Amino acid sequence: MIEIKKLTKQADNKLILRGIDLSIKKGETVAILGPNGAGKSTLLKVLATLIKPSSGHVTINGYDLRKNQMKIKKMMGYLPHSSLLYDHYSPLENLVFFGNVYGIKNVEQKSIDLVREVGLSFFLHEPVKNFSRGMIQRIAIARAIIHEPPLLLLDEPHTGLDQGAINILNNVILSMKEKGTTTLMVTHDFKQATELCDRIIIIKNGKIVDDFRLEEKKLNLVSEKYQLQVEGVS
Amino acid sequence: MIEIKKLTKQADNKLILRGIDLSIKKGETVAILGPNGAGKSTLLKVLATLIKPSSGHVTINGYDLRKNQMKIKKMMGYLPHSSLLYDHYSPLENLVFFGNVYGIKNVEQKSIDLVREVGLSFFLHEPVKNFSRGMIQRIAIARAIIHEPPLLLLDEPHTGLDQGAINILNNVILSMKEKGTTTLMVTHDFKQATELCDRIIIIKNGKIVDDFRLEEKKLNLVSEKYQLQVEGVS
Amino acid sequence: MNTNTARKQASLLKTEPVAEKGTLFPKILLGATAVTVLASIYMIFIFSEVEKTMGVVQKIFYFHVSSAWCAFLAFFVTFVCSILYLAKRKRIFDTYAYVSAEIGVVFTSIVLTTGPIWAKSSWNTWWAWEPRLTTTLILWFIYMAYIMIRQMDGVWDKKARLAAVFGILGFIDVPIVFFAIRWWQSKFHPIVFGNGPSQKGGGITHTMLLALLVSIAALTLLYSYLLQKGVNLENMRIKVSQYKEKLREDMEK
Amino acid sequence: MLRAALLLAKKDLLSELKTKQVLATMIIFAGLVILVFSFAFDPANNTTRAVIPGVIWVIIVFAGILGLNRSFISEQRNDTMHGLLIAPMEASSIFLGKFLANFSMIMIVELVSLPFLFLLFDFHILGYFPYFLLVLVIGSFGFISIGTFLAALSANSKSSEMLLPLLLFPVTSPILIGAVQATRIILTNIEKLSSAMAWIQLIAAYDVIFFVLCFILIDYVLEV
Amino acid sequence: MLRAALLLAKKDLLSELKTKQVLATMIIFAGLVILVFSFAFDPANNTTRAVIPGVIWVIIVFAGILGLNRSFISEQRNDTMHGLLIAPMEASSIFLGKFLANFSMIMIVELVSLPFLFLLFDFHILGYFPYFLLVLVIGSFGFISIGTFLAALSANSKSSEMLLPLLLFPVTSPILIGAVQATRIILTNIEKLSSAMAWIQLIAAYDVIFFVLCFILIDYVLEV
Numbered sequence A, B: 001m002i003e004i005k006k007l008t009k010q011a012d013n014k015l016i017l018r019g020i021d022l023s024i025k026k027g028e029t030v031a032i033l034g035p036n037g038a039g040k041s042t043l044l045k046v047l048a049t050l051i052k053p054s055s056g057h058v059t060i061n062g063y064d065l066r067k068n069q070m071k072i073k074k075m076m077g078y079l080p081h082s083s084l085l086y087d088h089y090s091p092l093e094n095l096v097f098f099g100n101v102y103g104i105k106n107v108e109q110k111s112i113d114l115v116r117e118v119g120l121s122f123f124l125h126e127p128v129k130n131f132s133r134g135m136i137q138r139i140a141i142a143r144a145i146i147h148e149p150p151l152l153l154l155d156e157p158h159t160g161l162d163q164g165a166i167n168i169l170n171n172v173i174l175s176m177k178e179k180g181t182t183t184l185m186v187t188h189d190f191k192q193a194t195e196l197c198d199r200i201i202i203i204k205n206g207k208i209v210d211d212f213r214l215e216e217k218k219l220n221l222v223s224e225k226y227q228l229q230v231e232g233v234s
Numbered sequence C: 001m002n003t004n005t006a007r008k009q010a011s012l013l014k015t016e017p018v019a020e021k022g023t024l025f026p027k028i029l030l031g032a033t034a035v036t037v038l039a040s041i042y043m044i045f046i047f048s049e050v051e052k053t054m055g056v057v058q059k060i061f062y063f064h065v066s067s068a069w070c071a072f073l074a075f076f077v078t079f080v081c082s083i084l085y086l087a088k089r090k091r092i093f094d095t096y097a098y099v100s101a102e103i104g105v106v107f108t109s110i111v112l113t114t115g116p117i118w119a120k121s122s123w124n125t126w127w128a129w130e131p132r133l134t135t136t137l138i139l140w141f142i143y144m145a146y147i148m149i150r151q152m153d154g155v156w157d158k159k160a161r162l163a164a165v166f167g168i169l170g171f172i173d174v175p176i177v178f179f180a181i182r183w184w185q186s187k188f189h190p191i192v193f194g195n196g197p198s199q200k201g202g203g204i205t206h207t208m209l210l211a212l213l214v215s216i217a218a219l220t221l222l223y224s225y226l227l228q229k230g231v232n233l234e235n236m237r238i239k240v241s242q243y244k245e246k247l248r249e250d251m252e253k
Numbered sequence D, E: 001m002l003r004a005a006l007l008l009a010k011k012d013l014l015s016e017l018k019t020k021q022v023l024a025t026m027i028i029f030a031g032l033v034i035l036v037f038s039f040a041f042d043p044a045n046n047t048t049r050a051v052i053p054g055v056i057w058v059i060i061v062f063a064g065i066l067g068l069n070r071s072f073i074s075e076q077r078n079d080t081m082h083g084l085l086i087a088p089m090e091a092s093s094i095f096l097g098k099f100l101a102n103f104s105m106i107m108i109v110e111l112v113s114l115p116f117l118f119l120l121f122d123f124h125i126l127g128y129f130p131y132f133l134l135v136l137v138i139g140s141f142g143f144i145s146i147g148t149f150l151a152a153l154s155a156n157s158k159s160s161e162m163l164l165p166l167l168l169f170p171v172t173s174p175i176l177i178g179a180v181q182a183t184r185i186i187l188t189n190i191e192k193l194s195s196a197m198a199w200i201q202l203i204a205a206y207d208v209i210f211f212v213l214c215f216i217l218i219d220y221v222l223e224v
């Protein structure tokens, strides 16, 4: 699904990504761990076509990231730190707008279903700006998956969610996984990473320092490996 | 330290807080749990003098919230969802500005120390807007504690922090606790709540539904009680 | 906007006490208004004499001056209620301030239409950039801005607070309008009451003065009737939305 | 591509229209701007009449800047701009959508404010009305298209915030100069219509060149 | 209180020095207005002199609004406004700080653009220079102080850019009328200095009343 070769990203003179090589197969659920400022979000942004890499080569589903942006954009759902929602619009209006942008059919019904799924039916018509953090995050998740993308890029998706919403999100990710969706998830929460993912990548200082599969869901293994790699960093 | 009596908050006709009675003693560390949209952040905002309650009575350290705002503001450190930092300014400039606003002495040195403490010495002079989420959160924490307030209001302070930073934050909170600081912390992370706090409050639908002390640090107890109260909510 | 409020006013008059029950007061007010309005019409058109130089057009005078007075009164009520709101934070003051400002805008609009009609026949121009005319226009703009603040998005208490602040600031223009011709020695606009520098124009006789007083009384009564009615309507609207919210909350449980 | 652009324009205009206040706001705004000019320049005075062409374009530029600034800055809250960038729409659609929204807004402002202005300053332009309209439309077109482009540029490139104002005026000044001159000739000196037409042609050529250029270059501007 | 206000003003001005965006917009806009008017009028022509007082205040008003708009909206990013509100400083300090920053900005704009204007129109005002300066300062003072207050008020609205002129123009119009009249008398008709002084007194009185009012009322505006 995703092939990354010698990817680097430089901002001014600062190297943020220093040569990333990575290959992710279709259907995998990959967690990306790493200390603050390691370059995790930057990597996701590159994959989301939001920033151009300085050098290196990326293909997604066979499409070159530089040349076939339109195709890639269509099949990708991206959930960044910010919500990407219009403050003055209600959840429904937001979802309908983005649904239309992605050209999906039967937008209205689909949006209503999604809002119900994330448990905010009662707030369907209220402007998003009055929402609490967790409620905004729920709508943001709905926005990211409205076009049922075969590739999901999630940047700390569990932020601000309560226990119920975490369960909803995990179920969504798992059910999409069953449909064959590939998921990349940046997180600082080892517990969720172990629960959801079958592969863990640790990034430090713009480089991949560890990359292992997680056959049994063992929390200890993850924190051990993380400790080992990141020890003495901050 | 904090006395809340029959506090309600209404936005238009929507009741957000429906009669909160709470009394917190000096030096306590209290975790506030609850589902999304329960009104936790709103409660904190009321205490931070950011919104006026619709009815009810609040005193902090004996000062009335309506009348003695200045005194209360001076002794309160507040960390909300947004960072409250100026994007174009570097961490140093931000901290110096806020330090000056609080009228503390030797601002420059203190700011440098704080930035070092949160592990960002290397970024002392770079504008905050380029920072990663965790880095911003670190500076935001530094901003909230720069005047060594005897009362800390933290709204999901662990958001976006990596393991190292979580340890730093927890140490800061614990060491401030030893100095007698009272802390109110909204969080969705039971683990941190159990580790740090000696009292747990559960809010649901704008009301306090549970309030218990945590003599032994038992994670299970917290999630059990939470489950019990919030069950079937979302 | 202006036509909007005017229409609302019209519908206010038409839709009779369907929902409103209770005290006798509004009915008395309505009766008194009707009687004085009829009386003033009689006074204006039949009782009082026709002015010598201007002729029948001068009859506009009574509407012109009395609606100006009512506009001032309405804005004064807004001013006072705004202060009261900031001090007491009771929603009722806010409602009064708002409704009163809307009515005041309507009256100002009447002044701004009768004025030019009159001006066309007596000064032979629709409009002149003259202190009182300009300041009156500004007054109209200020209270349009006040209404725009009310239309902002957000919770009512925020809007009420900001509007109250602006209601206090904006009122400063009212005395300016009143004194404009007295300070600036206007060439155009006549002064009738008080002693300005140039005591010309007007030439008011006893019958005219009487007619004027009656029509001022009539319009003041009309104003209080409209105010009372508007406040009732607004209160009703608030109650309905409260019930709606309650229903929704019940559903939520 | 057009579909996406229309969607975007609709969204922008709807979010303005939702409150239903826009038109009221604009009318009052226009009235007030004219009020300010009537303080500044005595409308009765005949020489100040000559100000009108200038006033018209000052209004357009000023209202335009307010709108343009907003147009992309409003997409900064919650980074909604990123939402558009990751969506399967071309950068040129975003440009076109924003341009359409801005252009309709400025047209509404002009439609509302200029009649006021003429009324107030007692100006009669019936005969040359089509020409006047033409100047207005192509002048605003150029100003807004370049403005939209540069607003995108300045809103997006994080390091170069001072670009919008610094670039907008110099780049659009040929349009503005041409428009003021053409307006003046049409309104006060209609015999020289041919020279006004020359100005109009100049503006039109400039418009076309820049619109095409913006269309091509917007791809590079809207990279994050 | 003054200390906090100065801190805030310093912060705003420093961040302006870093990005230079607002000041650049204001100055370039001022330049544009001058340019447009110099097309409309032959600067050499003597009768067009009458326009200059108007042009001066048009520049101040419109450039001022561009700056005022920014002043509170810039505090919305990351909710830094809340940072100020929870700090132990009074609302009036915030007002004073913002006022100082805005006032210095507009003074810079005037300082830069007016000499340019006089040069272009070949105007000699040496004799009455102190009076002229006085009018400028107290006129700008009133305009900016009321403007800062209303900017704080309108920042609560979604379309604050449009709301601000709506609120600001009518409330400040007495100041503007007075300032234009006083400027005109001083620049073209110095014999009537006494009537200019009357205008100046009027403006001064208005300034004082409103400054005090704003100072009292800002508490209510800056509640969240």
Ligand code: HEM
Binding pocket: C064, C065, C068, C069, C111, C112, C114, C115, C116, C117, C118, C119, C120, C122, C123, C126, C127, C132, C133, C136, C137, C177, C178, C189, C190, C191, C192, C193, C194, C201, C202
């Ligand atoms: C063209 C627009 C006009 C406007 C906006 C206007 C506005 C006003 C206002 C606001 C007042 C009330 C102030 C007060 O009671 O002191 C007033 C009063 C009055 N107006 Fe007008 N007016 C206009 C035209 C005229 C004309 C054409 C005449 C007659 C030639 C006229 C004659 C009067 C008189 C006699 C009063 C009572 C004056 C007093 O003693 O204050 N007005 N006008």
Ligand SMILES: Nc1ncnc2c1ncn2[C@@H]1O[C@H](COP(=O)(O)OP(=O)(O)OP(=O)(O)O)[C@@H](O)[C@H]1O
Binding pocket: A011, A012, A014, A016, A034, A035, A036, A037, A038, A039, A040, A041, A042, A043, B130, B131, B132, B133, B134, B135, B160, B162
């Ligand atoms: N435009 C930029 N200019 C300079 N440095 C930048 C820029 N953008 C990002 N950086 C730097 O790149 C580094 C990586 O940022 P990134 O957001 O990818 O971190 P992250 O791994 O997501 O961290 P976190 O866990 O805190 O979210 C940071 O040190 C940041 O300061």
Ligand SMILES: Nc1ncnc2c1ncn2[C@@H]1O[C@H](COP(=O)(O)OP(=O)(O)OP(=O)(O)O)[C@@H](O)[C@H]1O
Binding pocket: A130, A131, A132, A133, A134, A135, A160, A162, B011, B012, B014, B016, B034, B035, B036, B037, B038, B039, B040, B041, B042, B043, C155
């Ligand atoms: N201005 C407002 N107008 C209407 N409703 C509001 C307003 N502000 C907050 N609310 C509502 O109040 C409720 C509580 O919000 P609050 O931010 O306190 O929740 P929270 O407990 O912090 O949730 P989270 O865990 O998601 O952060 C939400 O349902 C929100 O929609």
Ligand SMILES: [Mg+2]
Binding pocket: A040, A041, A042, A155, B132, B133, B134
């Ligand atoms: Mg990140």
Ligand SMILES: [Mg+2]
Binding pocket: A132, A133, A134, B040, B041, B042, B155
């Ligand atoms: Mg919250």
